[in-house]
Amino acid sequence: MILALAIKDLRLLSRDVTALFFTFAFPVIFAVFFGMMFSGGGRGSGKLALAIVDEDRSARSQALVQRLTDSGEFDLSPADSADAAEHLVLTRKAAAFIRIPAGFGKAGESFLLNPGNAPALEVGVDPSRQAESGMIQGILTKHAFADFGEAMMNPAKMRQQLATTIPLARVAAAAGAGPKSLPDFLTQLDRFMGEMERETAATTATPSDPASATTTAPAAGFNPVNITTRDVKPPRTGPTNAFAVSFPQGIIWGVMGASMGFAGSLLSERKAGTLARLLVAPANRRHVIMGKALGCLIACLLVILLMLSMAVAFFAVRPGDPLKLAAAILATSVAFVGLMMIVSCIARSDQGASGLGWGIMMVLAMLGGATVPLFAMPAWMQQVSDISPIKWAILAIEAGLWRPLSWTEVAPALVILTTIGVAGFAIGLRFFRTAP
């Protein structure tokens, strides 16, 4: 019976376009808008910040660094050592680092002889930024292909490569470690490239166009660079991004919308006469109240889960501690059921519930950090905000997302929220059992 009442209320909510907007759409708009605003939308280059360390310091490695810099695809910060590069990632000054290890240039020179031993690169990246990791690897591979392609198209560079490769090939062939015809082939190729070099110098002073080389498509099964990745997990000392702050705020607006809708519906049932019919049915007042509370709880949970799903799927917000997040979701929903019950006790009509409820909620929201983030408030304001349950709700949700709070630290928020929920429910139950 309680479930039937709850389902009925959820169905009614789903058909109320205005309530749906304020419960689901407005909070998303709020979270996205403020998330983008706090992200500084348009500020900076918008490029991915990368640290790069060149341990090889060969001509080839320096050419790669130059190529990456010239491409403008990354905001590169050179680092002196691998530790310094990693530090930039750990302190979130860079999204990832690229390490060009010693031997990169040598491996490149002998690549024709031994294609299995491609020049190596290491990418250190936050494991929560898999999308960026993939993008970095793709761009590095593209540049490696471009470099290789340019060498093949530039006779001088090719001859330089062959000069080191042919002696090695001879040694390998003598030892029976490679095809015997390879040194001869490479020598012929060197001769051909020499003629090409002279021909090119005679016909044009323009070298081969590097831009066209960058368009060389990667060949299947062939890779001129061997990229390895390493997880570099920065300590969680702050929000991963601005959306990790704006989405908890948006969630609060969502649950406020859902709970105030339910507060109004409890009173409109009385006004419309449907409450009388419910009570004449074998439902008693306790059933009706519990049905409303369950409906409100489900609506709040749906709002929170929907918004968190969006935050994770589209805005790179990551639940830092899923268990704390689950506890926060439940405690927040319970608290707003209690607030809904209290508002419906104080108000005398559904319009009254809407006006009074939103009036109270707006004050609590402003105090509690649902408009201006808590950390952006002055110290005295942060203390005043203790009186708002919304502060505790945001704090608890943030603890599940990024705020580094232990269970002991987050427990007061969870206890306060649950107490508000239980007390509000008890007050509502008592009020409606005795109300005329």
Next chain:
Amino acid sequence: MLELRNLRKRFGSLTAVDGLSLALRPGEVFGLLGPNGAGKSTTISMMVGLLEPDEGSVVLHHDNREHSPQHAHVRAMLGLAPQSLAIYDELSAIENLRFFANLYGIRGRDAITRAQNALALTGLSDRAHDRAKVFSGGMKRRLNLACALLHRPRLVLMDEPTAGVDPQSRNALFDIVRTLQADGVTVVYCTHYMEEAEKLCDRVAVVDRGRLLAIGTVHELINAHGGPSELVLEHDSAPGTLARSPVTDPIPELAAAIAKGGLRSATIQRPTLENVFLNLTGRSLRD
């Protein structure tokens, strides 16, 4: 079926129901008449267990035992069609019915069948999947009644069921009441419309200021409280002017008027339930 025993209910200094006693008979259509503020709605609220009387009791007779409507399991015997439309506008007719069926523990196929039967009885089958908000006033009234009937109650209380509906819907509602009566359902019919009570009710109670003023069949009430008949005469000497005179025995009076001659028309007007109502409750306005 249902008995009110010396029922009393006060709201502050106002006594809404003052020592009301009456008993419903199984299968009858019982009219509850009274001016505004007479205590009808308070009485109905106590009948269905929504309000607890300050004094006296409401007793439901079931399985040779007496029950209070305060008990939820007994309330399943009752169906209430309140004056305010107790339906959800945003739900379709069938969704409203299935929801209320669920509250009575009727689920699944049975709930669908009963909802369809209730829709057929109230002539709403064609609009089963339309939301109630697009219904006319008469359709909403019928849906309001359908919601009170789908759990097959033995006693149905209808509070002003024809308020604001067109003649077609009113006639449809009368037919529903007659169908219920034929099925042995007891109906309490609360109305301001005297002709409806005359047409439908087996017995009628007139209440005012929380007290029972009269109870009986329509015929009994008219005989007891309707006053004398009226002889209405129109003479040739004054066409269009009607002379009215109350008469206890109209036939000799009419014969005498005919004998005098010069009579253009003559009508004998018997007293109606409205006369009973006005004689019992007075002609002063009630606001």
